[in-house]
Amino acid sequence: xxxxxxxxxxxxxxxxxxxxxxxxxxxxxxxxxxxxxxxxxxxxxxxxxxxxxxxxxxxxxxxxxxxxxxxxxxxxxxxxxxxxxxxxxxxxxxxxxxxxxxxxxxxxxxxxxxxxxxxxxxxxxxxxxxxxxxxxxxxxxxxxxxxxxxxxxxxxxxxxxxxxxxxxxxxxxxxxxxxxxxxxxxxxxxxxxxxxxxxxxxxxxxxxxxxxxxxxxxxxxxxxxxxxxxxx
Amino acid sequence: xxxxxxxxxxxxxxxxxxxxxxxxxxxxxxxxxxxxxxxxxxxxxxxxxxxxxxxxxxxxxxxxxxxxxxxxxxxxxxxxxxxxxxxxxxxxxxxxxxxxxxxxxxxxxxxxxxxxxxxxxxxx
Numbered sequence: 001x002x003x004x005x006x007x008x009x010x011x012x013x014x015x016x017x018x019x020x021x022x023x024x025x026x027x028x029x030x031x032x033x034x035x036x037x038x039x040x041x042x043x044x045x046x047x048x049x050x051x052x053x054x055x056x057x058x059x060x061x062x063x064x065x066x067x068x069x070x071x072x073x074x075x076x077x078x079x080x081x082x083x084x085x086x087x088x089x090x091x092x093x094x095x096x097x098x099x100x101x102x103x104x105x106x107x108x109x110x111x112x113x114x115x116x117x118x119x120x121x122x123x124x125x126x127x128x129x130x131x132x133x134x135x136x137x138x139x140x141x142x143x144x145x146x147x148x149x150x151x152x153x154x155x156x157x158x159x160x161x162x163x164x165x166x167x168x169x170x171x172x173x174x175x176x177x178x179x180x181x182x183x184x185x186x187x188x189x190x191x192x193x194x195x196x197x198x199x200x201x202x203x204x205x206x207x208x209x210x211x212x213x214x215x216x217x218x219x220x221x222x223x224x225x226x227x228x229x230x231x232x
Numbered sequence: 233x234x235x236x237x238x239x240x241x242x243x244x245x246x247x248x249x250x251x252x253x254x255x256x257x258x259x260x261x262x263x264x265x266x267x268x269x270x271x272x273x274x275x276x277x278x279x280x281x282x283x284x285x286x287x288x289x290x291x292x293x294x295x296x297x298x299x300x301x302x303x304x305x306x307x308x309x310x311x312x313x314x315x316x317x318x319x320x321x322x323x324x325x326x327x328x329x330x331x332x333x334x335x336x337x338x339x340x341x342x343x344x345x346x347x348x349x350x351x352x353x354x355x356x
Contacts, residue, residue, distance in 0.1 A: 032279050164277060172274045192243055193279045212242040221239035 009059035035183040037200035077146035087126035110143040235276035247286035
């Protein structure tokens, strides 16, 4: 019951490239977890497997004990790398859209967050900047009362001030029973909000530990450790 | 309050130190009610679990008290706060002596220099 995500010998190949190799991982509820690795290490592949957008070649992935499918999509809230909402939509229509799709979507919460960011819900998405669109996408994703949030590079495209707001949105909106996975390589910006980190390198899981452990045992930040482990 | 966290020490340890500093300096007064874990976490931009861990530790040593229905409070035990203040002063001084030692000063020399500087500082 306490494990929200479990991977058992999870392997994913793309023709002759091994994107993930024999990954064993169990994540508990109530945590914020950083999924960290250099470009092309397999972060997005893992997130896509969680969301059923890819199917493993071997091994198993379980969300709340179930294989990815309709039931797990009800409890997983996913922020992809790229926005997928149609450009012609108004922000309010995107909110309606999410509301129709997901039982756990809280419209009131979404509008409150829009207001805090002074965003006009009547605007069409195509009139908004890249960063603003990303904020809206994140608001939509965080307005669900999900059990597992998968955020793929949520802070990549926004300015540092908005980054703080986004981190605050994440920490103040997830519930104690839920787990948040944040994939990023901007470690220094997010490491203060992480409970645990998972390092992936060339498709292999190389480290899964708590941030406090890294700081206590190694006496260094996650960012510093990352730079050492993944030195080019 | 303003939170300053560096990244090479556990966050909860730093949170504990900073809340203690707020209590010692009197920014948080004995008996004051503390904001909720979530609000404090958002203010410091840290994980609520981490803030919870820091507050639990402060509770364990008795600096904070929890009332099940109405939240968390700073202890009203002024004796305890005084003791914390004295301890904190001692640590600062030990650290200072240590640093001076690294510069090559013996404790007596440090003391004399200290008195000298305090005197001339007063005259300014």
